[in-house]
Amino acid sequence: MSDAEAMPDWEKRFRAPRVSLPEWAEDAPDRSLFVSNATGTYELYAWDRATGEQRQVTDRANGTTDGVLSPDGRWIWWFDDTDGDEFGVWMRQPFEGGDDVPAVEGLAPAYPAGLAIGRDGATVVVGSSTDDEGSTVHVVHGAGGAPVEIYRHPESAGVGDLSHDGSLVVIEHTEHGDAMHSALRVLRPAPEGSESAPETVAELDDSEGGTKELGLSVLGFAPVAGDTRLLVGHQRRGRWEPLVWDVATGAERELVFGLPGDVSAEWYPDGEALLVVHSFEARSELWRYDLADASLTRVETPAGSVSEATARPDGSIEYLWSSAALPPVVRSTSGEVVLDPPGMKAPGSVPVEDAWVEGPGGRVHALVQRPAGEGPFPTVFEIHGGPTWHDSDAFASGPAAWVDHGYAVVRVNYRGSTGYGRAWTDALKHRVGLIELEDIGAVRAWAVASGLADPERLVLSGGSWGGYLTLLGLGVQPDDWAVGLAAVPVADYVTAFHDEMEALKAMDRTLLGGTPEEVPERFEASSPITYVDAVRAPVYISAGVNDPRCPIKQVENYVDRLAARGATHEVYRYDAGHGSLVVGERIKQVRLEIDFAQRQLGREPRP
Template sequence: MTAEMPGWPDWEKRFRAPRVSLPDWAEDAPDRSLFVSNATGTYELYAWDRATGEQRQVTDRPNGTTDGVLTPDGQWIWWFSDTDGDEFGVWMRQPFAGGGSKAEGGGADEPAAPGLEPSYPAGLAIGRDGTTAVVGRSTDEEGSTVHVVRAGAEPVEIYRHRESAGVGDLSRDGTLIALEHTEHGDAMHSALRVVRLDGTTVAELDDTKDGSEELGLEVLGFAPVDGDTRLLVGHQRRGRWEPMVWDVASGEEVDLALELPGDVSAEWYPDGSGLLVAHSFEARSELFRYDLAERELIEVATPKGSVSGATARPDGTVEYLWSSAARPPQVRSTSGAVVLDPPGMKAPGSVPVEDAWVEGPGGRVHALVQKPAGAGPFPTIFEVHGGPTWHDSDAFGAGPAAWVDHGYAVVRVNYRGSTGYGREWTDALKHRVGLIELEDIAAVREWAVSSGLSDPAKLVLSGGSWGGYLTLLGLGTQPESWALGLAAVPVADYVTAYHDEMEALKAMDRTLLGGTPEEVPERFEASSPLTYVDQVRAPVYISAGVNDPRCPIRQVENYVDRLAARDAVHEVYRYDAGHGSLVVEERIKQVRLELDFAARHLG
């Protein structure tokens, strides 16, 4: 367990303080749980027997492990084993009772799906007795495949397609499989297919088939009742994500028509009588119970802030992972208890977030602002989120809090393409990729300066993944706007990135840009930071994982070579991991390097 050491500044304590995820629990053995924690300094999986209180570390790998699943009977833990963060690997398993970690001598881990070659994961569903599993896979050579894996037998392929697809869920009786697929070529809007274990089709649901609107569907889960053929589905028919119940045997669709203004997701209560509804709107979230018999929506009280995960327990209580920008995360229960409180140092809090609404070229843009004590204008870092289909929220972040500690205001912009503001806002990101988001960021930048928040001579553009991409693109297309750029695991050369990235992201890029680099070269050129690299004037710091399958290292090196060729001020940090790091000290090192780079170049 990480112990508190004297002399650590608050910003480092926020990273080092032990954290836990929302515990998952076994459907038929609810006292058996699985969670993720950084207690050793690296994010790993932990098993927790609630009946005895015993906790133990399940995995122990140099670059960490976060993908794990309990079998419904609670007997086994499946976890995904890749190589140094490259996301390409196989599923392993070990008994819940232990023996798998190196600290305990190892030797208990075994291949969970013998006969399946390494791949990128594309969904997993496990039968109640633990002997049958449905494994989704993705590779550059095969595209998407789905296999049924039974104990003692060779895996059987039941699905294959070049476009993206994955496993959504397996019915409680183990006879039906719900798949999400994009055979129509639109990687942003999935269709659904329910098949039997032999791959024969039972039902189809496709909201893109008439071509009039781009509407997506997602699998939220089969009803937790034997013989029940109801499937909970997310849809976008009213301009936002919301749930409905689809009986895959009869074809009946029950529209819940929840009168909530933001995006809505849901999962079943364990007895199937109701739904636990999660509502996300304007960077905050809240929970409700929806009673299916009474068709009644009842609020589940949570504090103001963000719920990043929630689950209903068999006794009817709800456990949820909550935080706000000012308060670190906690796993809470509607019973009033803190469910899982890691021992050791507690993370210091930070300052609350303030909302800013700015008129942009595509409508009102929502930005979240944190600022240090005192009067502005402040040096300001625009911390741009990744995704792009994601959004910043009123949730705790050790990174933004570190910049506030160092005297910076932090501005986070939910640009067009972000989730949580309706389908039209998310789907606005097409063809002029990158340039659209930067228009919204520019509008907020102008507001930040004119309002007196920000010092126009000390504006930093920063982000990771898609945010790193927007950082490099912004430094080249808006060179007079930014004094400094910090880009982590970015797309830097869009054409090379397309050819080197994992297959699922190729499909997403074809959807966003309307084709391949060979089919629409002008769009890739217009959206590539490499096109504008010679216009970059601000000092730029880039960090990249050498094993990254999402923003591969070769395309970053192409961009860096162009900077170096004209002696542009830049620094590059390469580290041995994938798309980010799960090692706490490595993450602290990266933030320290960014803070130092900013201090040296901004004064």
């Protein structure tokens, strides 16, 4: 029997080669860039569609996923940080291969905040963020040109897009102090060699200076010469929808499709139609919208989730699709599989069931996967991160691993999640963490009462914000959980705030209404370390020592408090940032989590 044949299915799902949706160069559509784990580490790959040649672009110990093709297809830009700390510089490499060189000379290392490359490669706009400078945007004219600052502000901001002719830059900013709801500013940088300040061409701020909780997002300039239309996402009717804004005339055209849920869009290459992505109740689908006659035509896709999609110059649509039961695949409306990586194929898993539970803030949507047999089952509540994210009917190797080991898995789209309207996403302000736990608690009660979950064998688990909610839940709801598994969590909110990257400080100020010095009682109420002495369940924590989002010091503070009272706990520290891009490392972490839960629950481990 080969090693692959002997490998358990849960491990095969992680090791099986995967690919992202290929990004293609706007003016050289046969040149594409994608991400794959084919070597055991997620790295960037170049693909020449004309010849079929594929080439690995990056090769770093901790992996690389941030990359951009220049519109002319000549260059691959990729972000070079140190061991996953997300702090670094942009590098570039010729599409055909060659040496990596710094993409912009004269820019100090920083956290990335957007990148836009002109169609001729001569104009580049780079956004960055540091604690010392706040948010900055620089424009570079010509190869080897010096970066010129065109924007600076203490609050978070980033590059939205660059117009087709490279003359206009749109910036998403939160100058009003609400990091959850961006406003837009369109600038015309001065010509190369001029010392004039950039001209402000247009402004769009649905938040009215922060007095309303309405945000905007950049979906892209029209890909047509001389076209000043900008596709924008807005929340004016309580959910995300697109509008077309002509930044030269100020004219706005809101697009109403009659679809429930959130709607996003991107341009077809000719600028005459939009590819619409509709997300509703944890599933998604595609539509084509023709701007001339306002007609909406469905693009047939299987039931499940489309995580990425793009319209090709020939009118076909390529999209990355999966469901909880079936692994991801890059498909085309032409009927073909666009990229099918060689090697082991990921085994499928069980489909999800929908559960709707009445909670204190309204109906809570949860996704449930059941193992074979009759319940009640030991059950893992796998809590998503973000918090502005949501679990969907999409393939996920982690939950599938728990199902293989005989656990039911419940994933809760608590208040704060996206996909259920603006009010649901914005509901967790000021009582951060506690509101989410109310929804998780309501779903827990349903899971036990329905006979799905064994109340004596409930595992609370999550990563990032999900790890934070895990530690908070173990202290706030100590009688509800038998085991806690927290990956890269916020554990000591005050220390985390002072040590985290600047963009997350801005988000925390928005969520909690100020800094720890301004609203200490809110930080105390929302911090897991406040409740650490109430924790009864055994706790497993994993953390990256280079994590800029949930820094290691605040995790150590929490662990020290557990140790001081002799609480059952284990800690795994690894040399990476906010998670790992190395497949073997991820498998190790899942194995350690499952083993810990099995031992604490008194269950015999499975293969």
